[in-house]
Amino acid sequence: MADVRQIVIDIISDIAPDEDVSSIDDAKSLREQLDLDSMDFLDIVMELRKRHKVEVPQEDYPKLASLQSCVAYLGPKFAAAPV
Amino acid sequence: MTYDAIVIGAGMSGLAAGIRLAMFDKRVLIIEKHSIPGGLNSYYQRRNFDRGGIRQFDVGLHALTNFIKKGEKGKPFSKLLKQLRLSYDDFKLCPQSYSAIRFPGTELRFSNDFELLRSEISAKFPQDIDGFNLLVEKVRAFNELDLSLGYTSSREVLRGILKDELLAEMLLCPLLIYGSAWEDDMDFAQFVIMFKSLYFEGFSRPEGGVRTILGLLMTKLQELGAEVRFKTTVSEILVKNGEAVGVVAGGEEIRAPVVFSSIGFPETAVLAPSLDARPRVGAMTFLESIFVFDRKIPLSSNEATIVFSNNSQTYAYRPAQNYFDAVSAVVCFPDNYEPHVRDGEGTVRVTYMANYQQWKELERSRYLEMKEKVGESALALVKSLVPGLAEKPLFTDVFSPLTIERYTGHFNGTVYGSTDKTRDGRTPVKNLFVIGTDQGFLGIVGAMLSGISMANLHGLMGEAKQGQ
Ligand SMILES: Cc1cc2nc3c(=O)[nH]c(=O)nc-3n(C[C@H](O)[C@H](O)[C@H](O)COP(=O)(O)OP(=O)(O)OC[C@H]3O[C@@H](n4cnc5c(N)ncnc54)[C@H](O)[C@@H]3O)c2cc1C
Secondary structure (H helix, E strand, C coil), X not given: CCCHHHHHHXXXXXXXXXXXXXXXXXXXXXXXXXXXXXXXXXXXXHHHHHHHCCCCXXXXXXXXXXXXXXXXXXXXXXXHCCC | CECCEEEECCEHHHHXXXXXXXXCCCCEEEECCCCCCEHHHCEEEEEECCCCEEEEEECCCCCECCCCCCCCCCCHHHHHHHHHCCCHHHHCEEEECCEEEEECCEEEEECCCHHHHHHHHHHHCHHHHHHHHHHHHHHHHCCCCCCCCCCCEHHHHHHXXXXXXXXXXXXXXXXXXCCCCCCCCCEHHHHHHHHHHHHHHCCEEECCCHHHHHHHHHHHHXXXXXXXXXXXXXXXXXXXXXXXXXXXXXXXXXXXXXXXXXXXXXXXXXXXXXXXXXXXXXXXXXXXXXXXXXCCCCCCCCCCCEEEEECCCCCCCCCCCCCEEEEEEEEECHHHECCCCCCCCEEEEEEEEECHHHHHHCCHHHHHHHHHHHHHHHHHHHHHHCCCCXXXXXXXXXXXXXXXXXXXXXXXXXXXCCCCCCCCCECXXXXXXECHHHHCCCHHHHHHHHHHHHHHHHHHCCCCCCCC
Protein backbone atom coordinates (compact mmCIF):
# COMPACT_ATOMS: atom_id res chain seq x y z
CA MET A 1 0.00 0.00 0.00
CA ALA A 2 1.44 3.36 -1.04
CA ASP A 3 2.28 5.87 1.66
CA VAL A 4 -0.14 8.51 0.44
CA ARG A 5 0.81 10.99 3.12
CA GLN A 6 4.47 10.88 2.11
CA ILE A 7 3.58 11.08 -1.59
CA VAL A 8 1.63 14.29 -1.02
CA ILE A 9 4.39 15.77 1.13
CA ASP A 10 6.97 14.96 -1.52
CA ILE A 11 4.88 16.74 -4.13
CA ILE A 12 4.38 19.79 -1.92
CA SER A 13 8.08 20.09 -1.23
CA ASP A 14 8.78 19.98 -4.96
CA ILE A 15 6.21 22.58 -5.97
CA ALA A 16 6.80 24.87 -3.00
CA PRO A 17 10.44 24.33 -2.04
CA ASP A 18 10.43 27.18 0.47
CA GLU A 19 7.75 25.63 2.67
CA ASP A 20 8.58 23.76 5.85
CA VAL A 21 6.76 20.44 5.51
CA SER A 22 8.23 18.82 8.62
CA SER A 23 5.67 20.08 11.10
CA ILE A 24 2.36 19.90 9.25
CA ASP A 25 -0.67 19.13 11.40
CA ASP A 26 -2.53 16.43 9.45
CA ALA A 27 -5.93 17.51 10.70
CA LYS A 28 -5.58 21.18 9.83
CA SER A 29 -6.04 22.61 6.35
CA LEU A 30 -2.86 22.82 4.31
CA ARG A 31 -3.72 26.35 3.21
CA GLU A 32 -3.80 27.53 6.81
CA GLN A 33 -0.32 26.20 7.48
CA LEU A 34 1.49 26.71 4.21
CA ASP A 35 1.57 29.38 1.55
CA LEU A 36 -0.41 27.40 -1.02
CA ASP A 37 -2.91 28.95 -3.42
CA SER A 38 -5.27 27.46 -5.97
CA MET A 39 -2.46 27.34 -8.54
CA ASP A 40 -0.45 25.17 -6.15
CA PHE A 41 -3.38 22.83 -5.64
CA LEU A 42 -3.62 22.46 -9.39
CA ASP A 43 0.04 21.44 -9.34
CA ILE A 44 -0.60 18.84 -6.65
CA VAL A 45 -3.33 17.37 -8.83
CA MET A 46 -1.18 17.52 -11.97
CA GLU A 47 1.74 15.84 -10.19
CA LEU A 48 -0.52 13.07 -8.87
CA ARG A 49 -1.56 12.39 -12.43
CA LYS A 50 1.94 12.68 -13.86
CA ARG A 51 3.78 10.64 -11.24
CA HIS A 52 1.14 8.18 -10.09
CA LYS A 53 -1.54 8.16 -12.79
CA VAL A 54 -4.09 9.12 -10.20
CA GLU A 55 -6.87 11.41 -11.48
CA VAL A 56 -8.57 14.02 -9.30
CA PRO A 57 -11.54 15.65 -11.03
CA GLN A 58 -11.96 19.38 -10.45
CA GLU A 59 -15.02 19.00 -8.24
CA ASP A 60 -12.95 16.89 -5.84
CA TYR A 61 -10.17 19.47 -5.29
CA PRO A 62 -11.67 20.43 -1.89
CA LYS A 63 -11.02 16.86 -0.73
CA LEU A 64 -7.30 17.67 -0.78
CA ALA A 65 -7.72 20.33 1.91
CA SER A 66 -5.71 18.63 4.68
CA LEU A 67 -3.24 15.77 4.79
CA GLN A 68 -5.86 13.71 6.59
CA SER A 69 -8.47 14.29 3.91
CA CYS A 70 -5.86 13.64 1.21
CA VAL A 71 -5.12 10.23 2.71
CA ALA A 72 -8.80 9.42 3.08
CA TYR A 73 -9.64 10.50 -0.47
CA LEU A 74 -6.53 9.34 -2.33
CA GLY A 75 -5.94 6.08 -0.42
CA PRO A 76 -8.57 4.07 -2.32
CA LYS A 77 -7.47 5.64 -5.61
CA PHE A 78 -3.89 4.52 -5.04
CA ALA A 79 -5.11 1.06 -4.01
CA ALA A 80 -6.98 0.82 -7.32
CA ALA A 81 -4.20 2.32 -9.43
CA PRO A 82 -2.35 0.03 -11.87
CA VAL A 83 1.06 0.38 -10.22
CA MET B 1 2.59 17.09 -37.37
CA THR B 2 0.28 16.97 -34.35
CA TYR B 3 0.80 18.53 -30.93
CA ASP B 4 -1.22 18.78 -27.73
CA ALA B 5 -0.98 22.56 -27.78
CA ILE B 6 0.33 25.32 -30.01
CA VAL B 7 1.49 28.66 -28.62
CA ILE B 8 1.83 31.55 -31.07
CA GLY B 9 4.64 33.89 -30.05
CA ALA B 10 7.76 33.39 -27.93
CA GLY B 11 7.35 36.55 -25.86
CA MET B 12 7.06 36.47 -22.07
CA SER B 13 3.52 35.09 -22.03
CA GLY B 14 4.09 32.48 -24.72
CA LEU B 15 7.25 31.14 -23.09
CA ALA B 16 5.59 30.95 -19.68
CA ALA B 17 2.51 29.20 -21.09
CA GLY B 18 4.76 26.77 -22.94
CA ILE B 19 6.60 25.90 -19.73
CA ARG B 20 3.39 25.19 -17.84
CA LEU B 21 2.01 22.95 -20.56
CA ALA B 22 5.25 21.07 -21.13
CA MET B 23 5.72 20.58 -17.39
CA PHE B 24 2.73 18.27 -17.44
CA ASP B 25 3.80 16.28 -20.44
CA LYS B 26 1.90 18.10 -23.13
CA ARG B 27 3.62 18.11 -26.48
CA VAL B 28 3.95 21.85 -27.02
CA LEU B 29 5.04 23.80 -30.05
CA ILE B 30 5.86 27.49 -29.68
CA ILE B 31 6.00 29.33 -32.98
CA GLU B 32 7.84 32.65 -33.22
CA LYS B 33 8.33 34.79 -36.30
CA HIS B 34 11.45 36.53 -35.05
CA SER B 35 14.83 34.77 -34.81
CA ILE B 36 15.06 35.16 -31.03
CA PRO B 37 12.59 35.10 -28.11
CA GLY B 38 11.29 38.02 -26.06
CA GLY B 39 8.83 39.89 -28.29
CA LEU B 40 8.22 43.36 -26.86
CA ASN B 41 10.98 42.66 -24.40
CA SER B 42 13.64 41.13 -26.54
CA TYR B 43 17.16 42.35 -27.26
CA TYR B 44 19.18 43.44 -30.25
CA GLN B 45 22.65 44.53 -31.18
CA ARG B 46 24.12 47.52 -32.91
CA ARG B 47 27.51 47.84 -34.50
CA ASN B 48 29.43 50.97 -33.68
CA PHE B 49 32.36 51.21 -36.05
CA ASP B 50 34.38 54.05 -34.59
CA ARG B 51 33.92 53.18 -30.90
CA GLY B 52 34.28 49.69 -29.53
CA GLY B 53 32.42 47.26 -31.77
CA ILE B 54 29.10 45.59 -31.02
CA ARG B 55 26.74 46.60 -28.22
CA GLN B 56 23.73 44.64 -27.00
CA PHE B 57 20.57 46.46 -26.01
CA ASP B 58 17.36 45.36 -24.37
CA VAL B 59 14.30 46.44 -26.33
CA GLY B 60 12.26 47.41 -23.37
CA LEU B 61 13.67 46.65 -20.00
CA HIS B 62 13.45 49.69 -17.75
CA ALA B 63 12.29 47.86 -14.69
CA LEU B 64 11.11 44.49 -13.61
CA THR B 65 8.05 45.36 -11.53
CA ASN B 66 6.68 43.38 -8.54
CA PHE B 67 9.97 43.25 -6.64
CA ILE B 68 10.10 40.87 -3.69
CA LYS B 69 12.86 40.01 -1.27
CA LYS B 70 14.03 36.42 -1.18
CA GLY B 71 11.55 34.24 0.70
CA GLU B 72 8.65 36.70 0.53
CA LYS B 73 5.45 34.78 -0.11
CA GLY B 74 2.01 35.24 -1.61
CA LYS B 75 3.11 37.91 -4.12
CA PRO B 76 2.81 37.79 -7.92
CA PHE B 77 6.54 37.26 -8.36
CA SER B 78 6.68 34.44 -5.81
CA LYS B 79 3.72 32.76 -7.54
CA LEU B 80 5.54 33.07 -10.83
CA LEU B 81 8.67 31.42 -9.39
CA LYS B 82 6.67 28.53 -7.98
CA GLN B 83 4.61 27.96 -11.09
CA LEU B 84 7.61 27.98 -13.40
CA ARG B 85 9.78 26.20 -10.83
CA LEU B 86 12.51 28.76 -11.08
CA SER B 87 14.64 29.90 -8.21
CA TYR B 88 14.75 33.44 -6.89
CA ASP B 89 18.53 33.54 -7.01
CA ASP B 90 18.64 32.72 -10.72
CA PHE B 91 17.03 36.07 -11.56
CA LYS B 92 19.91 37.93 -9.89
CA LEU B 93 17.63 40.84 -9.07
CA CYS B 94 19.30 44.19 -8.49
CA PRO B 95 16.87 46.49 -6.64
CA GLN B 96 16.31 50.14 -7.56
CA SER B 97 17.67 52.98 -5.48
CA TYR B 98 14.44 54.97 -5.74
CA SER B 99 12.34 56.47 -8.48
CA ALA B 100 10.87 59.93 -8.76
CA ILE B 101 7.71 61.44 -10.21
CA ARG B 102 8.63 64.99 -11.17
CA PHE B 103 6.01 67.62 -12.01
CA PRO B 104 6.75 71.36 -12.08
CA GLY B 105 7.64 72.36 -8.54
CA THR B 106 6.78 69.02 -6.95
CA GLU B 107 8.56 65.71 -6.69
CA LEU B 108 7.37 62.44 -5.17
CA ARG B 109 9.82 59.67 -4.57
CA PHE B 110 9.02 56.00 -4.19
CA SER B 111 11.15 52.95 -3.65
CA ASN B 112 10.83 49.28 -2.81
CA ASP B 113 9.83 50.41 0.67
CA PHE B 114 6.26 51.68 0.37
CA GLU B 115 6.65 53.93 3.40
CA LEU B 116 8.84 56.30 1.39
CA LEU B 117 5.91 57.20 -0.86
CA ARG B 118 3.59 57.57 2.12
CA SER B 119 5.99 59.91 3.91
CA GLU B 120 6.54 61.94 0.72
CA ILE B 121 2.81 62.43 0.36
CA SER B 122 2.41 63.26 4.01
CA ALA B 123 5.10 65.97 3.64
CA LYS B 124 4.04 67.39 0.28
CA PHE B 125 0.29 66.84 0.28
CA PRO B 126 -0.56 66.93 4.00
CA GLN B 127 -4.21 67.72 3.27
CA ASP B 128 -4.45 64.48 1.32
CA ILE B 129 -2.63 61.98 3.51
CA ASP B 130 -5.88 60.64 4.97
CA GLY B 131 -7.32 60.32 1.49
CA PHE B 132 -4.19 58.57 0.32
CA ASN B 133 -4.37 56.11 3.20
CA LEU B 134 -7.99 55.44 2.29
CA LEU B 135 -6.95 54.80 -1.30
CA VAL B 136 -4.27 52.40 -0.08
CA GLU B 137 -6.85 50.47 1.91
CA LYS B 138 -9.15 50.36 -1.10
CA VAL B 139 -6.35 49.06 -3.30
CA ARG B 140 -5.36 46.45 -0.72
CA ALA B 141 -8.91 45.16 -0.38
CA PHE B 142 -9.64 45.08 -4.10
CA ASN B 143 -9.67 41.75 -5.92
CA GLU B 144 -8.12 42.68 -9.23
CA LEU B 145 -8.01 39.06 -10.32
CA ASP B 146 -11.79 38.77 -10.51
CA LEU B 147 -12.14 38.04 -14.21
CA SER B 148 -15.75 39.19 -14.35
CA LEU B 149 -15.19 42.88 -13.47
CA GLY B 150 -16.47 45.65 -15.73
CA TYR B 151 -14.75 48.99 -16.47
CA THR B 152 -14.44 51.60 -13.72
CA SER B 153 -12.63 54.88 -14.37
CA SER B 154 -9.62 55.30 -12.08
CA ARG B 155 -9.73 59.06 -12.41
CA GLU B 156 -13.25 59.05 -11.08
CA VAL B 157 -12.30 56.87 -8.14
CA LEU B 158 -9.38 59.19 -7.36
CA ARG B 159 -11.55 62.29 -7.64
CA GLY B 160 -13.81 60.84 -4.98
CA ILE B 161 -10.94 60.22 -2.58
CA LEU B 162 -8.23 62.87 -3.09
CA LYS B 163 -8.64 66.64 -2.74
CA ASP B 164 -5.62 67.79 -4.70
CA GLU B 165 -5.84 67.00 -8.39
CA LEU B 166 -2.09 67.31 -8.74
CA LEU B 167 -1.60 64.33 -6.44
CA ALA B 168 -3.99 62.24 -8.53
CA GLU B 169 -2.12 63.25 -11.70
CA MET B 170 1.23 62.40 -10.18
CA LEU B 171 0.12 59.01 -8.89
CA LEU B 172 -1.45 58.13 -12.22
CA CYS B 173 1.56 59.07 -14.33
CA PRO B 174 3.81 56.02 -13.76
CA LEU B 175 0.83 53.66 -13.62
CA LEU B 176 -0.51 54.82 -16.98
CA ILE B 177 2.73 54.85 -18.89
CA TYR B 178 3.82 51.50 -17.48
CA GLY B 179 0.64 49.73 -18.29
CA SER B 180 -2.44 51.36 -19.76
CA ALA B 181 -3.89 50.50 -23.15
CA TRP B 182 -6.50 53.22 -22.56
CA GLU B 183 -5.81 56.88 -23.20
CA ASP B 184 -5.79 59.30 -20.27
CA ASP B 185 -7.41 56.90 -17.88
CA MET B 186 -7.33 53.26 -16.90
CA ASP B 187 -9.67 50.64 -15.64
CA PHE B 188 -9.57 50.61 -11.85
CA ALA B 189 -8.71 46.90 -11.78
CA GLN B 190 -5.66 47.70 -13.91
CA PHE B 191 -4.89 50.67 -11.64
CA VAL B 192 -4.86 48.30 -8.67
CA ILE B 193 -2.59 45.81 -10.43
CA MET B 194 -0.17 48.59 -11.36
CA PHE B 195 -0.37 50.30 -7.96
CA LYS B 196 0.60 47.07 -6.24
CA SER B 197 3.31 46.23 -8.79
CA LEU B 198 4.96 49.67 -8.74
CA TYR B 199 4.23 51.29 -5.38
CA PHE B 200 3.69 48.38 -2.96
CA GLU B 201 6.31 46.10 -4.50
CA GLY B 202 8.69 48.19 -6.63
CA PHE B 203 11.42 47.78 -9.20
CA SER B 204 14.48 45.71 -9.81
CA ARG B 205 16.53 44.67 -12.80
CA PRO B 206 18.04 41.25 -13.37
CA GLU B 207 21.79 41.39 -13.71
CA GLY B 208 22.41 40.96 -17.43
CA GLY B 209 19.04 42.47 -18.31
CA VAL B 210 16.26 40.75 -20.19
CA ARG B 211 18.57 38.06 -21.54
CA THR B 212 18.86 36.66 -18.02
CA ILE B 213 15.09 36.14 -17.89
CA LEU B 214 14.85 34.79 -21.41
CA GLY B 215 17.78 32.45 -20.76
CA LEU B 216 16.00 30.98 -17.73
CA LEU B 217 12.77 30.49 -19.66
CA MET B 218 14.43 28.96 -22.71
CA THR B 219 16.54 26.58 -20.59
CA LYS B 220 13.44 25.45 -18.73
CA LEU B 221 11.57 24.81 -21.97
CA GLN B 222 14.48 22.80 -23.29
CA GLU B 223 14.66 20.69 -20.12
CA LEU B 224 10.96 19.97 -20.44
CA GLY B 225 11.29 19.01 -24.07
CA ALA B 226 9.09 21.73 -25.55
CA GLU B 227 9.75 22.69 -29.13
CA VAL B 228 10.33 26.31 -30.14
CA ARG B 229 10.39 27.18 -33.82
CA PHE B 230 11.92 30.55 -34.68
CA LYS B 231 11.74 32.45 -37.96
CA THR B 232 8.34 30.89 -38.54
CA THR B 233 5.24 33.01 -39.00
CA VAL B 234 1.74 31.78 -38.32
CA SER B 235 -0.30 32.88 -41.32
CA GLU B 236 -3.62 31.32 -40.38
CA ILE B 237 -5.38 29.78 -37.44
CA LEU B 238 -7.30 26.74 -38.64
CA VAL B 239 -10.89 26.71 -37.49
CA LYS B 240 -13.35 23.88 -38.08
CA ASN B 241 -16.97 24.12 -36.94
CA GLY B 242 -16.16 27.09 -34.75
CA GLU B 243 -13.27 25.31 -33.07
CA ALA B 244 -9.51 25.87 -33.42
CA VAL B 245 -7.77 22.78 -34.74
CA GLY B 246 -4.31 24.08 -35.52
CA VAL B 247 -2.39 26.66 -37.52
CA VAL B 248 -0.66 27.20 -40.81
CA ALA B 249 2.94 28.22 -40.16
CA GLY B 250 5.73 28.52 -42.65
CA GLY B 251 3.40 27.02 -45.23
CA GLU B 252 2.85 23.89 -43.15
CA GLU B 253 -0.39 22.75 -41.51
CA ILE B 254 0.18 21.94 -37.88
CA ARG B 255 -2.60 20.42 -35.79
CA ALA B 256 -3.38 20.78 -32.11
CA PRO B 257 -6.62 20.69 -30.11
CA VAL B 258 -5.84 24.01 -28.42
CA VAL B 259 -4.13 27.19 -29.61
CA PHE B 260 -2.85 29.97 -27.37
CA SER B 261 -2.11 33.26 -29.10
CA SER B 262 0.10 35.94 -27.56
CA ILE B 263 0.25 38.19 -30.60
CA GLY B 264 -2.63 40.46 -29.55
CA PHE B 265 -6.41 40.14 -29.88
CA PRO B 266 -6.86 42.17 -33.10
CA GLU B 267 -3.83 40.45 -34.64
CA THR B 268 -5.25 37.05 -33.68
CA ALA B 269 -8.67 37.89 -35.10
CA VAL B 270 -7.14 38.61 -38.49
CA LEU B 271 -5.48 35.18 -38.57
CA ALA B 272 -8.80 33.47 -37.92
CA PRO B 273 -11.18 35.06 -40.44
CA SER B 274 -14.19 33.23 -39.05
CA LEU B 275 -13.53 34.72 -35.63
CA ASP B 276 -16.48 36.98 -35.12
CA ALA B 277 -14.90 39.93 -33.34
CA ARG B 278 -13.00 43.02 -34.39
CA PRO B 279 -11.24 44.24 -31.26
CA ARG B 280 -9.92 47.79 -31.47
CA VAL B 281 -6.22 48.43 -31.94
CA GLY B 282 -4.82 50.41 -29.01
CA ALA B 283 -3.35 53.83 -29.72
CA MET B 284 -0.57 53.93 -27.15
CA THR B 285 2.85 53.53 -28.60
CA PHE B 286 6.24 54.93 -27.77
CA LEU B 287 9.64 56.07 -28.90
CA GLU B 288 12.68 54.85 -27.07
CA SER B 289 16.05 56.62 -27.13
CA ILE B 290 19.07 54.84 -25.74
CA PHE B 291 22.31 56.68 -25.02
CA VAL B 292 25.66 55.13 -24.22
CA PHE B 293 28.29 57.29 -22.53
CA ASP B 294 31.93 56.41 -22.10
CA ARG B 295 31.58 56.46 -18.31
CA LYS B 296 28.85 55.98 -15.79
CA ILE B 297 27.00 59.08 -14.66
CA PRO B 298 28.29 59.91 -11.16
CA LEU B 299 25.80 59.16 -8.41
CA SER B 300 26.43 62.58 -6.97
CA SER B 301 24.68 64.17 -9.96
CA ASN B 302 21.78 61.74 -10.19
CA GLU B 303 21.01 58.71 -8.08
CA ALA B 304 17.41 58.01 -9.07
CA THR B 305 16.82 54.82 -11.04
CA ILE B 306 13.78 56.01 -12.95
CA VAL B 307 12.42 59.52 -13.33
CA PHE B 308 8.85 60.03 -14.52
CA SER B 309 9.08 63.57 -15.72
CA ASN B 310 6.11 65.71 -16.69
CA ASN B 311 6.42 69.37 -17.54
CA SER B 312 2.80 70.32 -16.84
CA GLN B 313 0.40 70.24 -13.90
CA THR B 314 -1.76 67.70 -15.66
CA TYR B 315 -0.68 64.41 -17.16
CA ALA B 316 -1.72 63.83 -20.77
CA TYR B 317 -1.49 60.16 -21.61
CA ARG B 318 -2.47 59.94 -25.24
CA PRO B 319 -0.86 59.78 -28.68
CA ALA B 320 1.49 62.73 -29.22
CA GLN B 321 0.08 65.58 -31.26
CA ASN B 322 3.29 66.22 -33.10
CA TYR B 323 5.21 62.95 -33.68
CA PHE B 324 6.43 62.79 -30.10
CA ASP B 325 5.50 64.40 -26.86
CA ALA B 326 8.45 66.04 -25.13
CA VAL B 327 6.30 67.37 -22.29
CA SER B 328 6.50 64.08 -20.53
CA ALA B 329 9.00 61.23 -20.51
CA VAL B 330 10.29 58.29 -18.58
CA VAL B 331 14.02 58.42 -18.04
CA CYS B 332 15.70 55.24 -16.87
CA PHE B 333 19.21 55.07 -15.45
CA PRO B 334 19.87 51.31 -15.44
CA ASP B 335 23.26 51.86 -13.82
CA ASN B 336 21.50 53.09 -10.71
CA TYR B 337 20.21 49.68 -9.81
CA GLU B 338 22.23 48.21 -6.99
CA PRO B 339 25.06 47.38 -6.57
CA HIS B 340 25.91 50.63 -8.36
CA VAL B 341 28.95 49.41 -10.28
CA ARG B 342 30.72 52.58 -11.40
CA ASP B 343 33.27 51.45 -13.95
CA GLY B 344 32.52 50.84 -17.60
CA GLU B 345 30.16 52.58 -19.99
CA GLY B 346 26.98 54.27 -18.79
CA THR B 347 23.51 53.93 -20.26
CA VAL B 348 20.40 56.12 -20.13
CA ARG B 349 17.05 55.35 -21.74
CA VAL B 350 14.25 57.81 -22.50
CA THR B 351 10.68 56.90 -23.43
CA TYR B 352 8.35 59.37 -25.14
CA MET B 353 4.75 58.92 -26.15
CA ALA B 354 4.43 58.80 -29.93
CA ASN B 355 1.86 58.97 -32.68
CA TYR B 356 1.84 55.96 -34.97
CA GLN B 357 -0.14 57.48 -37.83
CA GLN B 358 2.23 60.42 -38.19
CA TRP B 359 5.31 58.22 -38.11
CA LYS B 360 3.75 55.87 -40.62
CA GLU B 361 3.29 58.67 -43.13
CA LEU B 362 6.88 59.92 -43.04
CA GLU B 363 9.01 59.14 -46.03
CA ARG B 364 12.39 57.57 -45.34
CA SER B 365 14.60 60.68 -45.16
CA ARG B 366 12.11 62.60 -43.06
CA TYR B 367 11.72 59.56 -40.83
CA LEU B 368 15.45 59.52 -40.14
CA GLU B 369 15.48 63.27 -39.52
CA MET B 370 12.59 62.97 -37.11
CA LYS B 371 14.33 60.19 -35.21
CA GLU B 372 17.33 62.45 -34.90
CA LYS B 373 15.12 65.18 -33.48
CA VAL B 374 13.74 62.77 -30.92
CA GLY B 375 17.27 61.84 -29.90
CA GLU B 376 18.28 65.49 -29.52
CA SER B 377 15.25 66.28 -27.43
CA ALA B 378 15.76 63.25 -25.23
CA LEU B 379 19.44 64.07 -24.74
CA ALA B 380 18.57 67.62 -23.71
CA LEU B 381 16.18 66.18 -21.14
CA VAL B 382 18.84 63.82 -19.78
CA LYS B 383 21.24 66.78 -19.48
CA SER B 384 18.64 68.77 -17.60
CA LEU B 385 18.27 65.91 -15.12
CA VAL B 386 22.01 65.36 -14.78
CA PRO B 387 23.68 68.69 -14.12
CA GLY B 388 27.23 68.76 -15.39
CA LEU B 389 26.75 66.10 -18.05
CA ALA B 390 28.52 67.79 -20.91
CA GLU B 391 29.87 65.02 -23.08
CA LYS B 392 28.37 63.69 -26.24
CA PRO B 393 27.11 60.12 -26.09
CA LEU B 394 29.35 57.46 -27.61
CA PHE B 395 26.34 55.97 -29.20
CA THR B 396 22.66 56.78 -29.68
CA ASP B 397 19.88 54.51 -30.84
CA VAL B 398 16.27 55.57 -31.29
CA PHE B 399 13.46 53.21 -32.14
CA SER B 400 9.96 54.16 -33.20
CA PRO B 401 6.45 52.70 -33.32
CA LEU B 402 7.32 51.41 -36.79
CA THR B 403 10.27 49.50 -35.37
CA ILE B 404 8.01 47.95 -32.76
CA GLU B 405 5.48 47.01 -35.40
CA ARG B 406 8.09 45.52 -37.69
CA TYR B 407 9.71 43.33 -35.05
CA THR B 408 6.74 42.25 -32.94
CA GLY B 409 3.87 42.30 -35.41
CA HIS B 410 1.73 44.44 -33.09
CA PHE B 411 -0.58 46.54 -35.26
CA ASN B 412 0.32 50.23 -35.11
CA GLY B 413 3.27 49.41 -32.88
CA THR B 414 0.92 49.31 -29.95
CA VAL B 415 2.70 48.33 -26.77
CA TYR B 416 -0.13 47.77 -24.30
CA GLY B 417 -2.40 46.16 -26.81
CA SER B 418 -6.06 46.52 -27.56
CA THR B 419 -8.54 48.42 -25.42
CA ASP B 420 -10.78 45.37 -25.80
CA LYS B 421 -9.25 42.89 -23.41
CA THR B 422 -10.54 39.36 -23.05
CA ARG B 423 -10.15 38.88 -19.33
CA ASP B 424 -10.71 35.13 -19.32
CA GLY B 425 -8.70 34.64 -22.52
CA ARG B 426 -11.66 33.23 -24.42
CA THR B 427 -12.42 34.18 -28.01
CA PRO B 428 -15.49 33.46 -30.14
CA VAL B 429 -13.53 30.48 -31.51
CA LYS B 430 -13.58 27.51 -29.18
CA ASN B 431 -10.15 26.34 -27.98
CA LEU B 432 -8.46 29.49 -29.24
CA PHE B 433 -7.26 31.58 -26.32
CA VAL B 434 -5.61 34.98 -26.05
CA ILE B 435 -2.72 35.22 -23.60
CA GLY B 436 -0.42 38.05 -22.55
CA THR B 437 -1.10 41.72 -23.11
CA ASP B 438 -4.62 41.40 -24.47
CA GLN B 439 -5.76 39.08 -21.74
CA GLY B 440 -5.19 42.18 -19.65
CA PHE B 441 -1.94 41.37 -17.88
CA LEU B 442 1.08 43.15 -19.21
CA GLY B 443 4.62 44.09 -18.45
CA ILE B 444 7.18 41.35 -18.11
CA VAL B 445 5.80 39.90 -14.89
CA GLY B 446 2.16 40.39 -15.89
CA ALA B 447 2.61 38.75 -19.28
CA MET B 448 4.31 35.73 -17.73
CA LEU B 449 1.53 35.41 -15.14
CA SER B 450 -1.03 35.63 -17.92
CA GLY B 451 0.65 32.80 -19.82
CA ILE B 452 0.74 30.71 -16.66
CA SER B 453 -2.85 31.28 -15.63
CA MET B 454 -4.31 30.81 -19.11
CA ALA B 455 -2.31 27.61 -19.65
CA ASN B 456 -3.59 26.38 -16.29
CA LEU B 457 -7.19 27.32 -16.95
CA HIS B 458 -7.57 26.31 -20.58
CA GLY B 459 -4.74 23.86 -21.14
CA LEU B 460 -4.49 21.88 -17.93
CA MET B 461 -7.91 22.07 -16.32
CA GLY B 462 -10.03 23.34 -19.21
CA GLU B 463 -12.04 21.66 -21.90
CA ALA B 464 -8.96 20.57 -23.83
CA LYS B 465 -7.94 18.06 -21.20
CA GLN B 466 -5.44 15.42 -22.10
CA GLY B 467 -6.97 12.25 -23.43
CA GLN B 468 -10.35 13.79 -24.17
C1 LIG C 1 10.03 50.16 -25.30
C2 LIG C 1 9.37 49.24 -24.33
C3 LIG C 1 9.71 49.30 -22.98
C4 LIG C 1 9.12 48.43 -22.07
N1 LIG C 1 9.54 48.47 -20.77
C5 LIG C 1 9.07 47.57 -19.89
C6 LIG C 1 9.59 47.51 -18.57
O1 LIG C 1 10.49 48.25 -18.21
N2 LIG C 1 9.06 46.63 -17.70
C7 LIG C 1 8.07 45.76 -18.06
O2 LIG C 1 7.64 44.96 -17.23
N3 LIG C 1 7.55 45.79 -19.30
C8 LIG C 1 8.03 46.67 -20.23
N4 LIG C 1 7.53 46.70 -21.50
C9 LIG C 1 6.32 45.90 -21.77
C10 LIG C 1 6.59 44.43 -21.92
O3 LIG C 1 7.69 44.26 -22.78
C11 LIG C 1 5.38 43.74 -22.52
O4 LIG C 1 4.22 44.07 -21.79
C12 LIG C 1 5.49 42.21 -22.53
O5 LIG C 1 6.76 41.83 -22.98
C13 LIG C 1 4.39 41.62 -23.41
O6 LIG C 1 4.57 40.24 -23.60
P1 LIG C 1 3.52 39.39 -24.42
O7 LIG C 1 3.94 37.97 -24.31
O8 LIG C 1 2.15 39.74 -24.02
O9 LIG C 1 3.60 39.88 -25.94
P2 LIG C 1 4.81 39.97 -27.00
O10 LIG C 1 6.08 40.23 -26.33
O11 LIG C 1 4.37 40.93 -28.03
O12 LIG C 1 4.87 38.51 -27.66
C14 LIG C 1 4.25 38.19 -28.86
C15 LIG C 1 5.23 37.42 -29.75
O13 LIG C 1 4.54 36.92 -30.89
C16 LIG C 1 5.36 37.04 -32.04
N5 LIG C 1 4.48 37.05 -33.22
C17 LIG C 1 3.67 38.04 -33.63
N6 LIG C 1 2.97 37.66 -34.73
C18 LIG C 1 3.34 36.38 -35.00
C19 LIG C 1 2.95 35.42 -35.99
N7 LIG C 1 2.01 35.70 -36.91
N8 LIG C 1 3.54 34.21 -35.98
C20 LIG C 1 4.49 33.89 -35.04
N9 LIG C 1 4.87 34.76 -34.07
C21 LIG C 1 4.30 35.98 -34.05
C22 LIG C 1 6.11 38.33 -31.81
O14 LIG C 1 7.28 38.38 -32.58
C23 LIG C 1 6.37 38.27 -30.30
O15 LIG C 1 7.59 37.63 -30.01
C24 LIG C 1 8.13 47.52 -22.48
C25 LIG C 1 7.79 47.44 -23.82
C26 LIG C 1 8.42 48.28 -24.75
C27 LIG C 1 8.08 48.13 -26.21
